[in-house]
Every structure is written in structure tokens, then in C-alpha cells.
Amino acid sequence: xxxxxxxxxxxxxxxxxxxxxxxxIYGHQGPAEGCYIPSDAYPRFSSKAQxxxxxxxxxxxxxxxxxxxxxxxxxxxxxxVNAAAMEQLKxxxxxxxxxxxxxxxxxxxxxxxxxxxxxxxxKNGGDTTTLAIMTARAHTHKKKIIFxxxxxxxxxxxxxxxxxxxxxxxxVANNLYxxxxxxxxxxxLIEENEGEIAAFISTPYMHGNFVDNELPASGYWxxxxxxxxxHGIVLIVDDVRAGFRLDLAGSDHYYGFKxxxxxxxxxxANGWNVSALCGQDFIKPTISGLTYTGSYWMSAVPxxxxxxxxxxxxxxxAPRDFxxxxxxxxxxxxxxxxxxxxxxxxxxxxxxFYLRLADDDSLMIHQAxxxxxxxxxxxxxxxxxxxxxxxxxxxxxxxTAEIADEAFKALAKRM
Amino acid sequence: xxxxxTLAYLNMFAVLGSLENLTDLLPRAREQVRTPKPVSVGxxxxxxxxxxxxxxxxxxxxxxxxxxxxxxxxxxSPEKFNGLIDGTVTPVPSKGFTKINFLLKQFTPLTETLExxxxxxxxxxxxxxxxxxxxxxxxxxxAAALSQVANHDEVGRFxxxxxxxxxxxxxIxxxxxxxxRVNAHHFQTIKEPCKEPRAVMEFESLDxxxxxxxxxxxxxxxxxxGQIAMRGMISMLDNLNRILDRVALYLA
Numbered sequence: 001x002x003x004x005x006x007x008x009x010x011x012x013x014x015x016x017x018x019x020x021x022x023x024x025i026y027g028h029q030g031p032a033e034g035c036y037i038p039s040d041a042y043p044r045f046s047s048k049a050q051x052x053x054x055x056x057x058x059x060x061x062x063x064x065x066x067x068x069x070x071x072x073x074x075x076x077x078x079x080x081v082n083a084a085a086m087e088q089l090k091x092x093x094x095x096x097x098x099x100x101x102x103x104x105x106x107x108x109x110x111x112x113x114x115x116x117x118x119x120x121x122x123k124n125g126g127d128t129t130t131l132a133i134m135t136a137r138a139h140t141h142k143k144k145i146i147f148x149x150x151x152x153x154x155x156x157x158x159x160x161x162x163x164x165x166x167x168x169x170x171x172v173a174n175n176l177y178x179x180x181x182x183x184x185x186x187x188x189l190i191e192e193n194e195g196e197i198a199a200f201i202s203t204p205y206m207h208g209n210f211v212d213n214e215l216p217a218s219g220y221w222x223x224x225x226x227x228x229x230x231h232g233i234v235l236i237v238d239d240v241r242a243g244f245r246l247d248l249a250g251s252d253h254y255y256g257f258k259x260x261x262x263x264x265x266x267x268x269a270n271g272w273n274v275s276a277l278c279g280q281d282f283i284k285p286t287i288s289g290l291t292y293t294g295s296y297w298m299s300a301v302p303x304x305x306x307x308x309x310x311x312x313x314x315x316x317x318a319p320r321d322f323x324x325x326x327x328x329x330x331x332x333x334x335x336x337x338x339x340x341x342x343x344x345x346x347x348x349x350x351x352x353f354y355l356r357l358a359d360d361d362s363l364m365i366h367q368a369x370x371x372x373x374x375x376x377x378x379x380x381x382x383x384x385x386x387x388x389x390x391x392x393x394x395x396x397x398x399x400t401a402e403i404a405d406e407a408f409k410a411l412a413k414r415m
Numbered sequence: 416x417x418x419x420x421t422l423a424y425l426n427m428f429a430v431l432g433s434l435e436n437l438t439d440l441l442p443r444a445r446e447q448v449r450t451p452k453p454v455s456v457g458x459x460x461x462x463x464x465x466x467x468x469x470x471x472x473x474x475x476x477x478x479x480x481x482x483x484x485x486x487x488x489x490x491x492s493p494e495k496f497n498g499l500i501d502g503t504v505t506p507v508p509s510k511g512f513t514k515i516n517f518l519l520k521q522f523t524p525l526t527e528t529l530e531x532x533x534x535x536x537x538x539x540x541x542x543x544x545x546x547x548x549x550x551x552x553x554x555x556x557x558a559a560a561l562s563q564v565a566n567h568d569e570v571g572r573f574x575x576x577x578x579x580x581x582x583x584x585x586x587i588x589x590x591x592x593x594x595x596r597v598n599a600h601h602f603q604t605i606k607e608p609c610k611e612p613r614a615v616m617e618f619e620s621l622d623x624x625x626x627x628x629x630x631x632x633x634x635x636x637x638x639x640x641g642q643i644a645m646r647g648m649i650s651m652l653d654n655l656n657r658i659l660d661r662v663a664l665y666l667a
């Protein structure tokens with residue numbers, strides 16, 4: 001039987017954090033937004049990370065299926081990516097004028113991403129989604145944006161909702177909402193707002209939280225593309241989460257259509273901080289005229305890391321590897337559930353699988369199982385999709401299945 | 416920005432509604448309104464809430480509607496009714512003139528007692544018995560206010576529109592409990608423990624609840640420390656938290 005983890009150092013660390021950091025740990029990597037249920041089943045801070053693992057402050061080791069919420073795509077501390085970054089660091093990083101590495105990285109993206117004729121670099125995914133919206137509005141001179149219900153496009157004001165603290169009605173006054181995969185509703189929405197819509201923004205498939213993830217229905221994206229073209233609406237694909245895990249040419253390419261603008265971040269440089277908005281030629285003059293920049297957006301080390309990352313993803317045919325491992329893992333998890341009398345629903349693409357135990361409609365059984373896994377060294381999460389990384393081994397997958405089985409047995413004993 | 420109609424619903428069902436809890440918890444409050452026979456006071460707000468509080472053996476019970484009340488207090492608008500609660504409007508009964516004495520000498524002193532417990536002097540809170548009654552009554556005010564804000568406030572309704580159906584257990588460990596029932600985006604507060612919750616939000620203690628009510632601690636940090644336990648359909652609690660944020664605006 002696997003030893004159950006304890007977290008005394010993490011708890012002490014969190015108490016210290018509460019004194020100097022709002023909420024102790026804010027955002028999605030904290031216990032509140034991260035849905036640590038119950039909170040004492042989870043550590044708070046990591047001490048090191050390597051490959052597919054990280055260790056917490058108490059030196060407990062985890063097989064990590066959140067991958068830093070996406071950036072870990074090749075393995076923490078990938079030697080090839082880090083070597084490229086270190087080599088660049090010796091030369092220069094953040095200087096008065098940009099390093100030429102920026103051009104080399106843009107060329108790599110244009111050669112890799114099917115819908116990319118250019119690349120504009122920022123730091124976070126939200127920088128690129130905001131830039132995409134600004135570009136669409138500047139290009140069309142229209143103000144309304146269509147979102148798909150259940151969306152997440154970062155935390156900028158325009159991405160939030162009317163009832164979020166600190167958000168004004170004016171911040172979201174031009175937001176329109178439609179359900180995923182609902183073409184008739186989209187057609188109606190466009191008709192009702194004819195001549196006022198700047199952009200349609202969506203992830204390549206619906207990887208919302210708290211719900212099973214939904215793939216595009218047959219012909220969905222092709223119809224969306226057709227409607228956007230017909231009505232002069234800029235089609236923005238937010239590929240921050242799924243980018244380079246399904247298809248190195250972009251998730252729009254994977255689903256057989258071409259975005260006007262496509263946002264990348266998480267898997268772009270294996271954890272080195274850079275994001276990119278890519279797009280088609282027709283909109284390049286518009287974005288060229290925008291005022292949009294940041295203090296560290298042209299630092300060269302992440303560009304070097306990004307080049308190495310994309311090249312390695314290509315060399316190892318990473319999306320094929322992610323799909324195989326994701327499928328193998330989730331099949332084994334489902335089998336463990338079945339053998340213990342539980343019903344595990346797996347949704348989304350295997351490279352970004354989403355899990356839900358369907359044995360109660362409150363998800364409390366699911367939360368209890370996830371907590372049992374975490375306490376035994378498998379880091380999965382309650383209500384967010386997961387991520388596969390290239391360094392994940394078959395041995396890791398088998399060990400995960402063993403721990404999942406132990407967790408189901410522990411859960412069954414309590415019920 | 417708060418809206419007067421929503422505030423009127425909140426004042427009616429959460430603030431006046433908490434007389435139920437005050438009279439249950441505090442013998443002195445029961446003595447203030449004890450009468451030989453039950454007496455009921457109706458509040459009829461034009462374009463707003465209508466409810467009756469019945470006092471029976473010192474215990475208050477609030478029901479919707481004003482069809483069966485001994486004393487009826489009409490208000491021309493939600494603003495006028497809100498004026499009653501903040502002490503700027505003196506109502507004139509349209510029915511039940513023989514019960515004026517009850518209104519002036521028993522009901523009004525009871526509302527003064529309620530105010531003492533809802534807006535306590537910090538020194539009074541040093542008395543543990545006072546602290547417990549005050550915190551429990553405040554809890555019921557907030558629990559009831561949640562549903563009123565969810566059903567009437569524009570932003571609250573937006574949150575309600577995104578809330579799944581089911582019962583939320585909202586409570587304080589070893590203390591007061593309420594069920595927030597959501598059905599087709601309509602909220603209802605039942606001041607009883609939840610039997611089959613789809614989501615649970617529970618404060619660790621009365622002391623923590625008080626600190627949260629007074630804004631001395633932050634809910635997010637308390638979730639992190641485990642002092643607020645959440646489980647179940649977390650998206651329901653996300654929406655509940657946003658409505659709670661609006662409740663604070665109205666109760667400020």
C-alpha cells in the first residue's frame with residue numbers, strides 16, 4: 001500500500017504566505033480556485049520539478065498530470081530546451097532593442113502553424129487574447145464579441161462576467177454568448193446583431209470546467225468559418241490551452257479549418273515565459289498599427305527556449321505521443337474504476353483529458369477520489385482538464401493506474 | 416449599485432424575517448412581544464414585497480402575503496418601506512387601529528433589540544452569550560438575503576441564471592444551518608439543515624463567521640486554511656459567493 005502523504009511544511013509555508021500574499025496563493029494554482037477539496041488533502045508549495053514529477057515542500061513526489069496547467073509539454077527541465085535558454089542567457093536577454101532571436105522564433109512559428117503568416121509575442125495567454133480582440137475591433141471597426149458559454153480566455157476585464165467583483169457592466173456590455181456546437185443559435189445571434197460583431201472567439205473544443213469537455217460536432221467549425229467569412233467577423237481561436245498538444249500546425253488545422261487569429265502560450269516554450277498571437281496576412285496591417293507592448297515581451301531567452309521547444313516537439317512527433325499516452329492512461333483509469341464499482345467518464349481529447357466520476361450528481365465522490373489520488377502521489381485535479389507531457393513514461397502510467405486503484409478501494413471502504 | 420426594490424425584499428425577508436430567529440434565540444426578545452393572543456402585523460409594499468409577521472407566545476413567524484393580518488402597514492413604494500427599516504419613515508396603519516399599542520410598545524422595542532444585535536456595539540460582543548445570538552441572527556439574515564438578491568438584484572439574477580438546480584447546505588459547524596434551494600434559477604432560503612446537498616459551504620466556527628461578516632478575514636484565505644469547507648458542485652458555490660458579494664453591498 002502506498003504511504004499517505006502529510007504536509008506540515010506546506011501548511012507552515014501557507015501560514016507565512018497568508019501574512020504577505022493576498023489569499024496566501026491567489027489564482028488557479030491556489031487552494032480555492034484550484035478546488036483543493038478537502039483542503040488538507042493537498043500541499044501548497046512545490047520544492048522542485050523534473051520530467052513528469054514535482055516534489056512538495058515535505059519532499060512528497062507526484063506524477064503530475066496538470067503540467068503547471070499546461071506549460072510543461074516536454075518534461076520539467078527538458079535538457080534541450082534549457083540548454084538553448086542557457087546559451088542565449090550567456091549572450092543577452094532583455095536589452096534596449098530586441099534580439100534577432102525574435103525574428104528566428106517568428107519564422108519557426110510561421111513555418112509550423114498553418115494559419116500563421118506572422119507572429120506577435122507577449123508573455124501570457126491573456127495578453128494574446130486581449131490583443132486578438134483589439135485587433136479584431138480595429139480591423140472591423142465593430143465592437144461586439146461572440147463568446148461560447150463556459151469559455152475561459154484569461155482574466156482581463158472583457159473576459160470576465162457581469163457578476164464578478166470589480167467588473168463594471170460597461171466592461172462586458174458588448175459580450176454576446178452562444179452555446180457550444182449550436183449553429184442555429186449562432187446564426188440567430190449574428191442576424192440579431194448584424195453589422196455590429198467584430199469577432200467570434202473560442203477554444204478549439206469546449207474544455208470548460210465542472211462539465212464534461214465537448215469536441216466539435218461534425219462540420220461545426222467549417223460552418224462557423226463560413227458564417228464568419230460571410231459576415232465579416234474575425235474568427236479567433238484561443239489555442240492557449242490546447243495549442244501544440246493536438247497538432248503542431250495549430251488546433252484549427254487539426255479540426256480542418258483556418259482561423260484568422262490564433263493565440264498560443266502554454267506549450268510554446270516548455271515553461272519559459274512567452275506567448276504569441278499568430279494570424280493571417282490580411283489582418284497584419286491592422287495589428288501593425290496597434291499600441292500594445294510590455295517591459296519583458298522581447299526578452300530573448302524565452303525566444304530561444306521556444307525555438308528549441310517547437311523543434312523538439314516536431315522531432316518527436318509529440319501530438320501522436322500525447323494522444324497514445326492519454327488514451328492508454330484514461331483506459332487504465334476507467335478500468336480501475338470499473339473494477340471497484342465506480343463509473344469514470346473521460347471526455348475531451350486524450351492529450352488534455354477531463355475526468356468525472358458519475359456516481360453522484362454533486363461530484364463529492366469524484367472530489368473524494370481525486371483527494372485520495374493526490375495523497376498517494378498522483379496529481380490530478382477535480383474540475384479542470386489535465387495535460388500529458390512527453391516525458392511521461394509507460395511506467396508512470398502504470399504506477400498511476402495502481403494508485404488510482406488504491407484510491408478507489410479507499411473510497412469504497414468509506415461508502 | 417443597490418436597487419431599492421431589491422433592498423425592500425431583503426429588508427422584509429432577511430432583516431424583519433430574522434425576528435423569527437431573534438425571538439427563538441433570545442428569551443428577552445420573546446418577553447417583549449408576548450401577548451395573550453397571537454398578533455399579526457402585515458407589511459404591504461406597493462411594487463414590492465408583501466408579508467405578515469405573526470407573534471404567538473413571543474415567537475415570530477413570517478409568511479408571504481397580507482391577507483390575514485391584524486395590523487396592516489401600507490407603504491407607497493419600496494423606498495418608503497426601506498425608510499421604515501432605517502428609521503426615517505413612520506408608518507400609519509390602514510387596518511388594526513386597536514393594535515397601535517402593540518406596535519408602539521412591543522413591536523418597536525423588539526425591532527430596537529434586533530438592531531442592537533445586527534449592528535452590535537463592539538463592547539457587547541465581548542459577552543459570549545450576546546456574541547452567539549448576534550452572530551447566529553446575522554447568519555440567518557445573510558442566508559435569507561442571498562435568495563432575495565439572487566431573485567431581485569440585476570447582477571444577482573445574472574449569477575442565479577448561471578446556477579445549477581439543487582440544494583446548497585450553507586451553515587456554521589455546530590451552529591445555525593440553512594438550505595439554499597435553487598430551482599430553475601429561482602432561489603429559496605429554508606432556515607433548516609440541508610438533507611441532500613448538491614454543494615456544501617460550511618464555516619468552521621461562529622468566531623470565523625463573525626470575522627467574515629465583519630470583513631476582518633477574507634473568504635478566499637479561509638478556504639485555503641480549511642476554515643471554510645467547500646465541496647460538491649463548486650460552480651454553484653462560485654455563483655453563491657458572487658451573490659454574497661452583492662449581499663454585503665445591500666447590508667452595508
